[in-house]
Amino acid sequence: MKKAPLISIITPVYNEPKICRSLNSVINQSNKKDVEIIVVDGGSKDETRECLEKFKDSIDVLIQENDSGIYDAMNKGIRESKGEIVGILNADDYYYSNTVLSDISKIFSDTSIDVSYGDLVYVNPRGKVKRYWKSGEYKRMKWYLGWMPPHPTVFVRKKIYETLGRFNDIDYKIAADYELMLRFFFRNNLNVRYLQKVVVSMELGGESNKSLKNIILANREVLMACKENKLIFPYLIPFLKVFRKPFQYLHNFSSE
Template sequence: MHELKISIITVCYNAESTIERCIQSVINQYYSNIEYIIIDGGSSDATTGIIDRYKGQIQRVVSEPDKGMYDAMNKGIAMATGQVVGMLNADDVFTDNSVAGTIAAAFAENGNDILYADLNYLKPNGNVLRKWRSGQYRTGMFNKGWMPPHPTFYCKRSLYDRFGIYSLDFGTAADYELMLRFIHVKKASVFYLARVVVNMNTGGVSNNSYLGRIKVLFLDLKAMYKHDVQLPPIALLYKRLSKIRQFF
């Protein structure tokens, strides 16, 4: 039986301070059948020079202007040849070298369309700030503000052909909208891997300013109304409140 191929996509722009440890966390995985794709948005710092050091261990590298991170992710998806596709952002890392193999085994054993897991948010000093423990998905949980952490979201590549790619109409909530579409609306089969697979640095695109936080609230609501989430304002409230318990 052939090993499942996993395509891991990293999108980056001016990420010289973090891209190397991200790359190393992928190429140091014990699992061998990984297709690694990096989509750079035309960085003006040392990012591309750092990537060049590892070109022999990266299957595809593109550096050109794009329309933002989700446009870059869509470019990566179009290039991917693995049966399963996942994203690892430039300032995130896998928790250890067994993550890819564990994900591959879960897909092979369970036959699921989608897998998600848990993650930690790290402070700049490397200590854990928040713990996102997803829990098992049950039908209707998106109506209660639930969502899985996008950096732990892996799905069969065929789902993008069937259900579409990231929609640029939802800005920084494009990942939420896609997961809502795939899981809540299209009812793809889901498996919860109950372990931390990603360490994520705080200060993402949607959380780096008060204006950014307010904007993403409206984009979340837009996605909820589009996909018939019950009582979107209440679901949005639950979605925000759920973050509080991540600190404990």
Template sequence: MKISIITVCYNSAATLEKTILSVSTQTYKSIEYIIVDGNSKDNTLALIKKHEDKISKWISEPDKGLYDAMNKGIGMASGDLIGILNSDDTFNSDMVVEHIASFHLQNTIDASIGNIVQHQENGKIIRLYSSKYWNPEKLTIGFMPPHPSIFFKRKLFNKYGNYDLGFKIGADYELITRFFLKNRISWKYSGITTTAMLVGGLSSSGSSSYKLITQEIQKALTMSGIVFDPFKIRIRFLWKIIGFLKK
């Protein structure tokens, strides 16, 4: 089983090397590693060339943003499974991909979902983001599994389409809604903590981002013809607090 790992980046010189090395030290050897760079202006391209022996395919050219770059990577991929590793993240251990491959070989599924840990720049872990109690119906109240923990069969993108560029920060939510809720793909919780993720990012900071992702969650559900209560999505932060208190 070949597994394609896609990293998209732009001006990521400060973090990309750790990401590349995280892939290169995986114990699983049938990995196709793809980097899609958005024509970076810093030292990113030099780092890619420095580690070219660890990269299966790469391109550096202007794009229309994060999701356009992801779609380019999917188009370049030839693996049985596809996973996304962001350019400021690393795999949580050297055996993550091996564990993912074993899990998919043991289960006839279209996708697996797992966990990630979020950490600060000093390495301090501040959160375990788990999919253990997630199910697709939770998309209707604003909850999706952590995107970097999902490994999809590549054929799903051919069948159901790629990331929708009509979304600014919610194209991952829309794709997960389209795959898991509209088309009811087969899936299973792996229990694998796949990724160590640096806090921050497009959709994780500020009231303006919260408002935008709320709008895009509703847009995603509407596009897939899913019935939902807009009020429950707007107050989804309360569900997080309640879940935390229950734990």
């Protein structure tokens, strides 16, 4: 029987004690023996340090040093990863079930697959689902309708990062994840597989939506990413992305 691929999970963190919950969701995966846990701590000064100490025996790689932001931290983790497959899990997110990474492993057993993604739910602090981001089957033209997959559900073969580059943390401060996915999925037309399951639970609120200033900056960066990656009519995309969000509230989660 062919050996399962090693999956590297990278979690960037800075002063976020909820990383305990995030790490627990990785450690409890049914295929934990095939998972590498990498934490990149930008110099936390709160309870995060106690949490990392608690999980030190489960963390395979711990990088603790100042960084220039979350995308710089992600890039450090990617460089250090030994897995054939790379996923990124934010410190305040967690995997929806303990079979998520087993499902991902099965997808990548098909060696022609470059990238996979799935669905995501937004939850309140008590874990109640408030929004359902149902990604749907991949079609390249959907990018022109403001579509994008939820970045925390995206898994990529490491060789793709080595060939096409990591996050552009120099030019992008909020939307480097969007630019990277656009570069991988659209511009380079990689072979993509959709996992029709919820992969990640994310607490409501995000960096790009924290203030009007961040919303404006995010839209500017989305426009820049569209131009760089050769989408036609790039000025429409930021508006279409916003238009899609209300439909996440309409999805009947109970039917899944």
